[in-house]
Ligand SMILES: NC(=O)c1ccc[n+]([C@@H]2O[C@H](COP(=O)([O-])OP(=O)(O)OC[C@H]3O[C@@H](n4cnc5c(N)ncnc54)[C@H](OP(=O)(O)O)[C@@H]3O)[C@@H](O)[C@H]2O)c1
């Protein structure tokens with residue numbers, strides 16, 4: 550006999566780029582697995598930068614799997630959601646109406662069944678929607694760091710119902726970094742230091758992406774700080790920054806200059822038996838991002854490729870830190886982390902027996 554459905558989770562997805570599309574594919578392919586656990590994820594709406602596709606009756610049904618699969622194919626091919634004007638039990642709204650339709654759904658479902666609003670976009674623009682959703686009692690899940698790294702008041706509002714928010718994928722993609730920090734904080738074990746390699750510097754020469762991750766961790770430790778308070782060592786000197794040099798010039802000659810000065814630093818470190826790693830370091834009162842010389846045979850020193858490593862030091866993890874290591878990026882892994890976050894909310898959506 551099939552397991553009875555115990556939890557139905559209505560989901561509205563903001564953003565269907567690399568991560569959002571993988572999330573939709575995972576949701577569709579995990580149907581049998583979730584059914585075995587008595588869980589059904591109902592995707593009631595999907596938005597891109599210009600429009601929202603939403604089920605006709607968000608209270609009773611979602612977008613069907615064939616449509617979700619078709620939608621992913623269309624977005625992969627570069628077509629906007631608004632190109633999907635076919636038959637089906639859904640409606641399409643363009644901006645700015647799309648935004649108010651998301652709020653309508655959040656208001657209605659927040660009062661009745663509940664809703665998970667998932668942010669897989671890469672913009673600050675979703676922050677007010679996310680805050681409104683929280684205000685209406687909805688759950689939120691984010692892969693997008695930007696809403697959590699703007700004004701401190703926004704962060705405070707977003708995490709105000711801490712059981713109703715998940716944002717594991719914002720730091721280290723699918724790795725359980727946030728969950729580990731949250732558990733240690735909840736147990737009253739004071740975290741004295743977090744050191745992490747959380748970036749692929751090739752994509753983040755300015756260090757801003759890793760600074761956002763550091764800020765999220767620092768705020769979790771109770772620091773009421775903002776991006777301005779983080780000391781970020783950029784991998785390029787300011788005379789080669791985007792304000793001073795065009796991208797073409799940078800790629801033409803800037804990279805070569807960078808390589809030369811970097812080579813010297815690497816050599817100097819090596820002569821001391823050390824290696825250079827681009828890390829973030831969060832103490833109880835400080836937060837910084839930059840190059841650090843570390844012993845070759847330390848966990849961070851041994852790091853290769855695009856793996857991420859986070860070391861957490863606390864009273865319990867003092868001489869031997871808690872270490873979390875593994876692939877820290879990729880659309881598939883990140884989307885899997887988002888799906889695990891959604892599944893983690895299932896108990897809030899349990900139907901009375
Ligand atoms: N990929 C990774 O390895 C990884 C790892 C950890 C975290 N993340 C985070 O995950 C998020 C998604 O990454 P991605 O690689 O999928 O980005 P992406 O490919 O650039 O996709 C972003 C999506 O968001 C949509 N969008 C833009 N503004 C929007 C708005 N106001 N409302 C709703 N949707 C909007 C875009 O619409 P259009 O399609 O119309 O442009 C696009 O579909 C980012 O915040 C990223 O930092 C990614």
Ligand SMILES: *[C@@H]1O[C@H](CO)[C@@H](O)[C@H](O)[C@H]1NC(C)=O
Pocket residue numbers: 566567568879880
């Ligand atoms: C993630 O998806 C984006 C958008 O489709 C793509 O450009 C990028 O190459 C993908 N990244 C990986 C690591 O597959």
